[in-house]
Amino acid sequence: MSSRSRNWLHAMGAVLLAAVAIGCARVRPVAVGRAPRTLRTAFEGAFLVGAALNVAQFSGRDTAGAALVRAQFNAITPENVLKWQSVHPRPGVYDFATADQYVAFGERDGMFIVGHTLVWHQQTPRWVFQDSSGNPVSRDTLLARLRDHIETVVGRYRGRIRGWDVVNEALNDDGTLRPTPWLTIIGVDYLAQAFRFAHAADPAAELYYNDYALENAPKRNGALDLVRRLRAAGIPITGVGLQGHNRMDWPTAAQQDSTIVAFAGLGVRVMITELDIDVLPRPNQSATVLNPYPNGLPDSVQHALAQRYAELFTVYERHAADIGRVTFWGVADGDSWLNHWPVRGRTNYPLLFDRQHRPKPAFEAVMGVAAQAPAR
Ligand code: 9MR
Numbered sequence: 527m528s529s530r531s532r533n534w535l536h537a538m539g540a541v542l543l544a545a546v547a548i549g550c551a552r553v554r555p556v557a558v559g560r561a562p563r564t565l566r567t568a569f570e571g572a573f574l575v576g577a578a579l580n581v582a583q584f585s586g587r588d589t590a591g592a593a594l595v596r597a598q599f600n601a602i603t604p605e606n607v608l609k610w611q612s613v614h615p616r617p618g619v620y621d622f623a624t625a626d627q628y629v630a631f632g633e634r635d636g637m638f639i640v641g642h643t644l645v646w647h648q649q650t651p652r653w654v655f656q657d658s659s660g661n662p663v664s665r666d667t668l669l670a671r672l673r674d675h676i677e678t679v680v681g682r683y684r685g686r687i688r689g690w691d692v693v694n695e696a697l698n699d700d701g702t703l704r705p706t707p708w709l710t711i712i713g714v715d716y717l718a719q720a721f722r723f724a725h726a727a728d729p730a731a732e733l734y735y736n737d738y739a740l741e742n743a744p745k746r747n748g749a750l751d752l753v754r755r756l757r758a759a760g761i762p763i764t765g766v767g768l769q770g771h772n773r774m775d776w777p778t779a780a781q782q783d784s785t786i787v788a789f790a791g792l793g794v795r796v797m798i799t800e801l802d803i804d805v806l807p808r809p810n811q812s813a814t815v816l817n818p819y820p821n822g823l824p825d826s827v828q829h830a831l832a833q834r835y836a837e838l839f840t841v842y843e844r845h846a847a848d849i850g851r852v853t854f855w856g857v858a859d860g861d862s863w864l865n866h867w868p869v870r871g872r873t874n875y876p877l878l879f880d881r882q883h884r885p886k887p888a889f890e891a892v893m894g895v896a897a898q899a900p901a902r
Contacts, residue, residue: 565878565889566600568896572846574638576601576853578800580861581624584631591857592631594883601638601851603691603799604628605863608641609649614675617653622682629686638851640799641687643694643736644676645720647706655707668711673723680727689732689851691767691799692724693717697737701748717752718761725762732850736767736799741777741785753792765850767799774805774834782841790848798842800855802876803834804864817872831875832891839895846899858883 565575577599582588584602595602606612607624614620632639654671657663663671680690696717698704708716717735724733735753740746749766756763766789777785789796805827809816819827842852856862858879865874878889 563893565598565892565896568893569846569852572843572896572899573849574601574851574853575599576603576638576640576851577857578603578605578642578853578855579628579631579857580605581607581627583857583861584628585624590883591861594857594879596635599637600635601640601853602628602632603640603642603853605642605856606649608679609643609646610654610675611649611651613679615651620678625683629683633686638689639683639687640851640853641680641683641690641731642799643691644679644724645672645692645696645708645716646694647704647708648695655711662707662711665712668708669716669719672708672712672716672720676720676723677727680724680731684728685730687728687731689734689765689797690724690728691736692720692733692763694736695738696735697745697748697752699739699742699745701744701746701751703748718756718759721756721761721763732764732795733762734765734767734797734799735763736769736797738769738771738800740766740768740789741781746785746788750788750792753789753794757792757794763794765795765797767797769800769855770798770802770838771800771855772803772834772838774803774830779837779841782838783844786841786845786848790845795850796845796848797850798852801838801852802855802862802864803831803838805831805875806864806869806872809869816869819875820873823875827875828887832887835878835888836891836895839892843895843899854878859886 569575575598577595579595579602583591583595586592604625607628613622613625629639655662655668657667680687696704696706696709703709703714712719721733724731735749737745737749740749753763753766768785768789786796805823806818807816823831842849854877856877858881859875859877860881862874862876864876865872875886878886878892880886
């Protein structure tokens with residue numbers, strides 16, 4: 527044996543011993559010596575860490591963004607390209623050109639590829655609900671369209687897209703079903719039907735109900751009820767997506783915690799699917815300045831954002847056994863939808879990477895949570 531390989535073996539032995547020692551101290555072994563510098567490694571064994579991608583990132587236009595995605599994440603969600611209007615813009619016309627690029631991007635690195643979303647009231651063309659004279663179609667016609675759409679889209683990526691947001695945002699804030707054309711034309715069973723069609727098209731795919739603000743009690747109760755009823759009827763729902771469009775003061779850690787516990791208690795996996803933290807004032811607040819940080823985030827806010835991320839990830843870590851994935855809604859601050867909603871053209875700072883793709887203090891805070899976590 528050369529002295530070089532002996533030295534190598536010696537070094538590996540030391541690392542293993544350190545890992546055992548640290549493992550005994552109940553600190554995750556991946557934190558040995560050099561702390562891991564990527565989110566996907568830091569949370570290995572806990573949950574997948576994902577990001578929603580835009581076309582520039584997976585088509586090769588934004589090479590820096592793509593490199594950051596490959597380095598940091600092991601799951602991806604398409605921000606827009608698998609929505610009905612993108613993939614099925616006209617009757618009988620499917621366009622998979624960009625969606626195919628998205629899936630190929632994830633396959634290159636063996637990422638967990640998510641599909642978003644099959645049934646929603648937004649980004650669905652009006653023709654879906656209308657006949658050729660513009661009148662509402664019958665229940666049977668709409669069910670047939672829904673079945674065709676789901677069979678075609680899920681079927682195309684069978685075995686490749688591993689989890690689908692089957693129904694998105696079906697609930698009102700008070701927990702009742704939103705009066706969308708899906709509900710008014712098909713009736714309350716439209717959700718069950720969508721899950722059945724998706725399961726038939728890819729029996730191995732995970733199937734989720736995805737919504738925002740489920741941390742608020744009335745909406746959460748509505749969602750719990752919905753999941754309970756679907757499960758009781760044998761509908762193949764495997765998980766619930768808590769979108770996680772958070773604010774600095776909402777939801778509280780306690781609300782986040784009890785929401786995860788409540789869904790996990792029904793026997794479904796919990797996913798955080800669209801994570802971001804809005805640091806800007808809402809226009810309906812008494813804010814006089816709507817875009818207070820156009821040239822950068824003051825240190826105090828940067829610090830508060832990092833603390834807030836640490837607070838949320840501490841909750842996710844605590845429930846890692848029930849959480850399959852934590853996905854950010856975007857990669858770097860410049861990509862976020864929150865620069866354009868609810869006010870266009872603002873400068874927001876909701877993610878872990880800044881506009882130059884550099885890790886922010888919030889990134890360090892999240893990595894710090896992973897380093898403190900017990901070994902699994
Ligand atoms: O980030 C998406 C944005 O680019 C689209 O214009 C918008 C259209 O409604 O949808 C955004 O993504 C939404 C997601 O699909 C569902 N949950 C809320 C997200 C933010 O609006």
